[in-house]
Amino acid sequence: MLDAIRRVLGEALFPSRCIGCQRRGTALCAGCRTALPYLPRGLCPRCATRRGAAACRGCGHLSSALSAIHAAFAYEGAARNAVVTLKFRSGRYLVPLMGELLRESLAVRPLVADLVVPVPLSGARLRSRGFNQAALLAGCVAPAVRGVLAEDVLSRADRPAQRTLTAAQRRSNLEGAFACARGLELAGKRVLLVDDVVTTGATVSTCADTLARAGAGSVRVLAFARDL
Ligand SMILES: [Zn+2]
Ligand SMILES: [Zn+2]
Structure with a gap:
């Protein structure tokens, strides 16, 4: 009940604003x-970070079960503001816009998947936020990749928020945190894992490991934004 009141109040306190210039009355003005x-050119095609001279540092952090990370934007400016507003400032009104921008990026670099799986929130976090932002975005992209939205494939135990931890702590914080629903036919399936933002890649790597152990044929990630 309290959570519901907080959400309604939040939506009243934070009306629609441009994610670029904060102008009221639009989610994104024409100028912004x-x-x-957009992500710059020349990034590593697998981990979507800037490539070093020799072995890619970004790839070194990823699970071998993860074939590639795709993202529409760098996690900065208007894209960062969209992610933060969506999650922490009752920004559900941004979902249609963010979905449209993700589909535009898929029109340029098409992907196909059998299952579209959002990175889950724990039950406690889902209750306090009222929605899973990754699931809302996954619903927007599923038709564009000809996949089926599969919200209940992964579940997540309650752990401290990743963003409050150092890169080194993030991996151990996630050990055993994700589980795959039993009785699902994942064998050979091409899974597209969807999240709002990918930072170190620890969360999507752990999800990919979990999906691979359950038999998924391949796992790719689509994020709205990539922290370079
Ligand atoms: Zn603007
Ligand atoms: Zn790489």
Whole structure:
């Protein structure tokens, strides 16, 4: 009940604003749309970070079960503001816009998947936020990749929020945190894992390990934003 009141109050206190310039009354104004922080060219095709001279540092952090990370934007400016507003400032009104921007990026670099699986929230976090932002975005992209939205494939135990931890702590914090639903036919399935933002890749790597152990044929990630 308290959570519901907080949400309604939040939506009243934070009306629709442009994710770029904060102007009221629009989620993205025409001027800011032309200045969105698209990912730069020349990133590693697997981990979507800037490649070093020799072995890719970003790839070194990823699970071998993860074939590639795709993202529409760099996690900065308007894209970062969209992610933060969606999650922490009752920004559900941004979901149609963020879904549209994800589909635009899929029109440029198409992907196909059998199952579209959002990175889950723990039950406690889902109750306090009222929605899983990754599931809302996954629902927007499933038709574009000709996949089926599969929200209940992964579940997540309650652990401290990843963003409060150092890179080294993030991996151990996630050990055993994800589980795959029993009785699902995942064998050979191409899974597209969806999240709002990928930072170190620890969360999506742990999800990919869990899906691979349950028999998934391949796992790719689609994120709204990639922290470079
Ligand atoms: Zn604007
Ligand atoms: Zn890489």
